[in-house]
Amino acid sequence: MAIQLAGVSKVFGKPGSAGAYLAVDKIDLQVEQGQMLALLGKTGCGKSTIFNMVAGLTEPTEGRVTVDGRNPFGDFDAFRGRMAIVFQNDRLLPWRTAVQNVELGLEILEKSASERRGIAMSWLEKLGLRGHENDYPHALSGGMRQRVSIARAFATNANILLCDEPFSALDEMTARRLRGEFVRLVKENGKTAIFITHSINEALEIGDRIIVLKRPATIALDIPHKETDFREHEEAIRKRIQDVLAA
Amino acid sequence: MTAAQAQLSGMSRFGAAALRRTGSYVLPFAVLAAAWQFASLFFPPFLFPSLVDVFWRCLSIVGDWSQFSDVVATVLRILAGLAGAFAIGALFAVMMARSRAVHDFLSPILTLFQGIPALSWVVFAIIWFHGIEPRIFFIMVMTTLPAFSFQILGALQAMSRDLTEMVMSFRPTRLKLFRSMIIPAVLPDILTAWKVNLGNASRVVVVAELVGATGGVGYELLQQQQVFDMVGALAWTLQLVFFVLIVQAILTLIERIAFRYRAVSERTL
Numbered sequence: 001m002a003i004q005l006a007g008v009s010k011v012f013g014k015p016g017s018a019g020a021y022l023a024v025d026k027i028d029l030q031v032e033q034g035q036m037l038a039l040l041g042k043t044g045c046g047k048s049t050i051f052n053m054v055a056g057l058t059e060p061t062e063g064r065v066t067v068d069g070r071n072p073f074g075d076f077d078a079f080r081g082r083m084a085i086v087f088q089n090d091r092l093l094p095w096r097t098a099v100q101n102v103e104l105g106l107e108i109l110e111k112s113a114s115e116r117r118g119i120a121m122s123w124l125e126k127l128g129l130r131g132h133e134n135d136y137p138h139a140l141s142g143g144m145r146q147r148v149s150i151a152r153a154f155a156t157n158a159n160i161l162l163c164d165e166p167f168s169a170l171d172e173m174t175a176r177r178l179r180g181e182f183v184r185l186v187k188e189n190g191k192t193a194i195f196i197t198h199s200i201n202e203a204l205e206i207g208d209r210i211i212v213l214k215r216p217a218t219i220a221l222d223i224p225h226k227e228t229d230f231r232e233h234e235e236a237i238r239k240r241i242q243d244v245l246a247a
Numbered sequence: 248m249t250a251a252q253a254q255l256s257g258m259s260r261f262g263a264a265a266l267r268r269t270g271s272y273v274l275p276f277a278v279l280a281a282a283w284q285f286a287s288l289f290f291p292p293f294l295f296p297s298l299v300d301v302f303w304r305c306l307s308i309v310g311d312w313s314q315f316s317d318v319v320a321t322v323l324r325i326l327a328g329l330a331g332a333f334a335i336g337a338l339f340a341v342m343m344a345r346s347r348a349v350h351d352f353l354s355p356i357l358t359l360f361q362g363i364p365a366l367s368w369v370v371f372a373i374i375w376f377h378g379i380e381p382r383i384f385f386i387m388v389m390t391t392l393p394a395f396s397f398q399i400l401g402a403l404q405a406m407s408r409d410l411t412e413m414v415m416s417f418r419p420t421r422l423k424l425f426r427s428m429i430i431p432a433v434l435p436d437i438l439t440a441w442k443v444n445l446g447n448a449s450r451v452v453v454v455a456e457l458v459g460a461t462g463g464v465g466y467e468l469l470q471q472q473q474v475f476d477m478v479g480a481l482a483w484t485l486q487l488v489f490f491v492l493i494v495q496a497i498l499t500l501i502e503r504i505a506f507r508y509r510a511v512s513e514r515t516l
Contacts, residue, residue, distance in 0.1 A: 079418055084416070084417075085416040093431070096508075104417065107423065107427065108417045108418065108419045108427070156417070
C-alpha cells in the first residue's frame with residue numbers, strides 16, 4: 001500500500017474548546033501503488049487538510065498517516081525526492097526563471113548543475129515550454145506557469161504525486177489540455193497520485209478511483225473502477241456523485 | 248532603412264535615454280548649487296562661501312593623505328558599525344521569527360533602545376568605554392540595531408507562506424531553505440534597511456566623533472567650527488555626503504541586478 005490513513009482526525013484549535021474546528025473525522029483510506037485517486041468534495045470539506053497530512057505539512061490530531069510505511073510528518077526528511085506536490089496556484093519563485101524554478105527540487109536533491117539543467121530542459125520541452133526557459137514567471141501566462149509547476153513536480157522523479165486542484169484557476173480549454181498531459185505523464189511514469197478536485201468532470205477524467213468527501217471530511221462514496229468501467233457507467237457514476245454532494 | 252542605419256538609430260535612442268536619466272539625476276544638485284552660488288554673491292564667505300572655494304578645498308582634502316585618512320576613518324567606522332548592527336540584528340530577527348518567547352522578550356528591549364537619543368548613547372559610551380574606536384562602534388551599533396532587527400523581522404514575517412510551503416514540500420535542508428527561499432525573499436528589505444540605516448549612521452558617526460574622537464570627519468568639523476571656516480565645514484561635510492551617495496549608488500546597482508525579475512508596470516505609481 002503506498003498511502004494509508006487509519007482513523008485519522010484533524011482538529012484545528014484546541015480540541016474540546018469553543019473555537020475548535022473538526023476538519024477531518026476518523027477517516028480510513030488506502031491508496032495502492034500506481035493508483036490515481038481523485039478526491040472530490042465541496043469547498044471546505046477537508047480535502048486540503050487530508051492533502052497536507054499526506055504531504056507531511058501538518059500532523060493529524062488522531063490516527064495514523066503512513067506513506068510507504070513511514071510517517072510523512074515525523075520522518076519528514078526521509079521523503080526527500082520521493083514525494084512531489086502540484087499546488088492550486090503555481091507557486092513559482094518570482095526571482096527564478098522558468099528553468100531555475102524547475103531545477104529547485106533537483107537542487108535540493110543535490111544533482112549536479114549540468115544534470116539539473118538537462119532534466120529541467122527536457123521537462124520544459126515535454127510540456128511545450130521550449131523557448132520560455134529563461135522567462136521569469138511574470139512574463140508567462142497562467143497556463144504556462146502551471147505547466148512550469150507541473151514540470152517542477154515531475155522533474156524530481158518522485159514516486160508519489162499530490163495535486164491540489166492544480167487546474168482550477170485556468171480556463172476550461174487550457175485546463176482540459178493540461179489534464180490530458182498530466183494523466184499521460186502520470187501513467188507513463190507509473191506514479192501514485194492523489195488529485196484533489198471539486199469538479200465532477202475533472203474527477204471522472206483523471207481518477208481511476210474516485211472518493212467523494214462530505215464535511216467534516218468523511219468518506220461518503222468510494223468508486224474504484226477501471227477506465228473501461230468508467231466509460232460505460234459515466235452517467236450513472238456522475239448521478240451518484242451529484243446525489244451525494246447534494247445531500 | 249539599412250541594418251547599419253537601424254543599429255545607429257537604436258544606439259542614439261539608447262544614448263538619449265541614458266542622457267535623460269543622468270540629467271534627471273544631476274538636475275536637482277545643479278539647481279541647489281546654482282542657488283548657493285547665487286547667495287554667495289550677496290553674503291560674506293563665512294556664511295555662504297563660493298562653491299569654487301569649496302571645490303578646491305574638497306580637492307585638497309582628497310589629495311592630502313593626512314586629511315583624507317580622516318575621511319577613510321569615518322567611512323570605516325560607519326561600515327563597521329552597520330555591519331555589526333546588521334549581524335546582530337539579523338540574528339535577533341531570526342530568533343524572534345522562530346520563537347514567540349524570544350520575540351516577546353527582545354521586542355520591548357529593542358523598542359526601548361529605539362527611544363534612546365543618539366547623544367545619550369554617546370554619553371554612555373564615553374562613560375563605559377576607554378578607547379575611541381570601541382566607543383564609536385558601540386554607538387553605531389546601538390543606534391542602528393533596533394531598525395535592522397525590526398526591518399529584517401518584518402521581512403521574515405512577510406515572507407509568502409505559500410512559497411515557503413512549496414519549498415518545504417521538497418524537504419530542503421535548513422541551509423538549502425535559507426539559500427533558495429529565505430535570502431532571496433528578504434533581500435529587498437535588507438537592502439532597503441541598509442539604505443535607510445546608512446543615512447542614519449552617517450549622521451550619528453559625526454556626532455560621536457564630535458564628542459569623543461581625535462580624528463574623522465566629525466572631529467574635523469569641530470575644528471572648522473572653532474575657526475568659523477565655512478569652506479572647510481562644507482568641504483568636510485561633502486566628503487561624507489559623497490561617501491553616502493557612492494554607497495547608495497552601489498546598493499541601487501545591486502538592486503537593479505538582483506531584482507531584474509520584477510515585472511514593471513507601464514502604469515506606475
